[in-house]
């Protein structure tokens with residue numbers, strides 16, 4: 001059991017791959033934290049890496065090593081607190097095994113702090129999955145890692161991408177497109193959509209979330225002429241969700257469900273595969289998109305983008321998604337705490 005989040009504690013922000021944009025965006029978010037009224041946070045990582053990333057971005061931010069969340073809270077107004085987990089160095093855009101190892105340690109430590117109740121919520125900076133796999137990370141992504149650390153089966157941890165204009169969940173995530181039809185079942189769709197609906201109520205204050213479910217095939221199958229998954233797999237899941245009191249429409253043709261007018265009709269788009277969900281989200285909300293894991297006993301968010309090795313250290317990386325991830329983590333933790341206090 002994870003404790004109810006204590007919003008008086010700082011958030012724990014993992015550092016991400018040092019050669020990517022994670023460290024510099026953590027500093028950039030701290031520099032904006034007063035103006036943007038962000039909740040206090042501490043980076044779990046290497047002070048040396050964070051200082052170098054700040055210098056490289058031209059930010060004259062003070063970075064201070066802390067050993068406890070209380071010290072982080074006390075320091076946050078004047079300096080970016082870093083729970084220093086050891087020396088590290090990096091070359092922007094040139095990931096290596098030492099950096100991947102540090103990123104993994106940071107993720108493990110930050111997750112452990114939140115699980116243990118020492119931090120209010122977890123914000124993870126981007127990692128390169130292939131790089132971490134080379135140093136023993138045996139998960140498709142951070143979502144599954146955090147789920148396992150929380151004792152939750154990966155199928156019950158639901159990835160949601162959320163921005164000002166759209167929320168989406170992909171039912172299947174980091175799998176080859178060719179395997180998607182074989183992985184889809186009515187029960188998988190029903191259970192993941194139900195977990196998302198419960199989380200929208202609990203963590204996002206949406207009392208009666210409206211779900212819209214995409215089809216898999218062009219024109220949502222066109223009555224079976226372009227595929228049968230809509231009739232045999234997706235429609236029964238929608239019926240079960242409605243029977244459980246979750247207002248759900250679909251299967252909808254995916255090409256017409258994301259335009260501005262269509263989006264007014266739902267709070268969450270339930271998509272069948274990764275790109276069906278993430279392409280519209282990133283087209284609409286790339287700079288403020290947050291990846292949030294639903295169904296966990298802890299709050300975990302992340303910016304929607306990856307390591308962006310190509311622009312790391314150049315100052316071109318925009319901080320909006322990291323700022324949004326930090327803000328959303330604080331808000332979700334506060335909602336959970338308020339609900340527990342009622």
Ligand SMILES: NC(=O)C1=CN([C@@H]2O[C@H](COP(=O)(O)OP(=O)(O)OC[C@H]3O[C@@H](n4cnc5c(N)ncnc54)[C@H](O)[C@@H]3O)[C@@H](O)[C@H]2O)C=CC1
Pocket residue numbers: 021125126127128129130142291302303304305306307308309310311316317318319321
């Ligand atoms: N949450 C996470 O840990 C995520 C990790 N990744 C990992 O990141 C690595 C790179 O993946 P890509 O597909 O290239 O995605 P990416 O998001 O790193 O980059 C895609 C494009 O967007 C640009 N971009 C990304 N973030 C930006 C920002 N903050 N400001 C301005 N431009 C930005 C990049 O320069 C690039 O042109 C992969 O190894 C992938 O596994 C990808 C997505 C999420």
Ligand SMILES: NCC(=O)COP(=O)(O)O
Pocket residue numbers: 140141142143144278291302
């Ligand atoms: N495409 C989303 C993504 O890669 C983020 O995955 P995760 O590391 O948060 O599981």
